[in-house]
Amino acid sequence: xxxxxxxxxxxxxxxxxxxxxxxxxxxxxxxxxxxxxxxxxxxxxxxxxxxxxxxxxxxxxxxxxxxxxxxxxxxxxxxxxxxxxxxxxxxxxxxxxxxxxxxxxxxxxxxxxxxxxxxxxxxxxxxxxxxxxxxxxxxxxxxxxxxxxxxxxx
Amino acid sequence: xxxxxxxxxxxxxxxxxxxxxxxxxxxxxxxxxxxxxxxxxxxxxxxxxxxxxxxxxxxxxxxxxxxxxxxxxxxxxxxxxxxxxxxxxxxxxxxxxxxxxxx
Numbered sequence: 001x002x003x004x005x006x007x008x009x010x011x012x013x014x015x016x017x018x019x020x021x022x023x024x025x026x027x028x029x030x031x032x033x034x035x036x037x038x039x040x041x042x043x044x045x046x047x048x049x050x051x052x053x054x055x056x057x058x059x060x061x062x063x064x065x066x067x068x069x070x071x072x073x074x075x076x077x078x079x080x081x082x083x084x085x086x087x088x089x090x091x092x093x094x095x096x097x098x099x100x101x102x103x104x105x106x107x108x109x110x111x112x113x114x115x116x117x118x119x120x121x122x123x124x125x126x127x128x129x130x131x132x133x134x135x136x137x138x139x140x141x142x143x144x145x146x147x148x149x150x151x152x153x154x
Numbered sequence: 155x156x157x158x159x160x161x162x163x164x165x166x167x168x169x170x171x172x173x174x175x176x177x178x179x180x181x182x183x184x185x186x187x188x189x190x191x192x193x194x195x196x197x198x199x200x201x202x203x204x205x206x207x208x209x210x211x212x213x214x215x216x217x218x219x220x221x222x223x224x225x226x227x228x229x230x231x232x233x234x235x236x237x238x239x240x241x242x243x244x245x246x247x248x249x250x251x252x253x254x255x256x257x
Contacts, residue, residue, distance in 0.1 A: 009234050013245040017252045025248055035247035038240050123241055128234050 009125040019080035019112040022119045026050075026083055026110065032058070037091075041068070050077050060091045072105070084109040162206035167191065168199050172208060175222040182211070182218045 015022050025031045027050035036043040040063035047057040057071040068091035076084035086105045106127040113120045163169055171185060186196045200220060203209045209220050 009237055009241075011238065011241045011245065013242075013249070015245075015249050015252055021252060021255075022248075025252060031251065035251045036244055037247075038243035039247070121245060123245075125237055125241075128237055 009123075009128065011121075011123040013121045013123075014115065015119050015121060016117070017119060018117075019114050019119045022112050022121065023080035023083065027077075027079075036060075047071075050074055050083075052077055056085065058091075075107070076109070080112055082109070082111050158206040159208065162202050162208055165199070165202075168203055171196075171199060171203060171220075172222065175209060175220055179219050179221040181214075182220060185220060 017025075025035065027048065029045035029048045032045055032048065033043050036058060037060050042061045044059045044061075045056075046059050047055055049055055052074055054074045054077075055071065056074065057069065060068040060070055062068050069089055070087065070091035071089040072085050072087040074083070074085045076082055084107070086107050088105050090106065104127065106125055108123065108125045110124075111122045113122065163172065167189060170188070174180060174185065174188060182193070182197070182200065185200070186193050189196060191199075200209065200211065204211060207223055210223055211218050211220050213219075
C-alpha cells in the first residue's frame, strides 16, 4: 500500500505559562470556549469529558453564521504532558468548495513540554488527507466502475 | 475534479503506478514490467490516471514516458493547509487567553 500523500501536520508554539496551565486550557470547557477555533469562529462546548474514552462535542459557529460541529474521543489524557484525541467530525474554515471532508477520523496528539517558564506545544495531526483504502471501499468504486464503462465504450 | 482524482486512485493498481511515478518517470514498457498485467490493461489504467490529470504521457523518441502531475494530489492536501490555519489561529488565541488570565 503506497501512501500517496504525506498527511502529517505538525504545529509548534511556545506559550508563556506552565504545562499545567496550558493543559487545563485544553480540557476545561469555559477556557476552551475562549480560544478554540480559527479567528472569527465562536465555540460552545456541548460535552467535554477529558478521560480516556471520553467524548468531546463542540458546537462551532463560522463568521458567516454557519454551524460547524466538531466532535471526537480522547485517547490519551496525561496531565500535564500529553493529550490525544480522535476527531470524528471535522469543522474547518476556508476550505475550497470542491474539497470534501476527510473520509474518516483524524488523530491529534499534543505534547506540552516545559521549557523554563514557558511551555512548548507540539501538535501533530494525522489522517487528514483522504485515506485511499477507505475510498476504495466507498462510493468511489462505483465512480470507478462507471469510468471504466465509459472507457470500454470509447 | 476531486471526484476524478479519488475515482482514479480507488484502484490498487493505479495507486501503485502513482507510487512508482513519485520516484521517477517511467516508460509505459517499464510500468508494464512492474505488474503481471497485459500492456492493454496497463494502458487503460494509464488512460484513467491521465484523464484524472494525475499523470502526463509524452513521447520521447520511440518511448512514451509517464510522469506524475502534482496538482490533483495537492488538492487532497488542502485539508492539511486548512487545519494548519485552524491550529495556528487557535493557539494564537490560546496564548492571548492565558496572557489575559495572568494580568
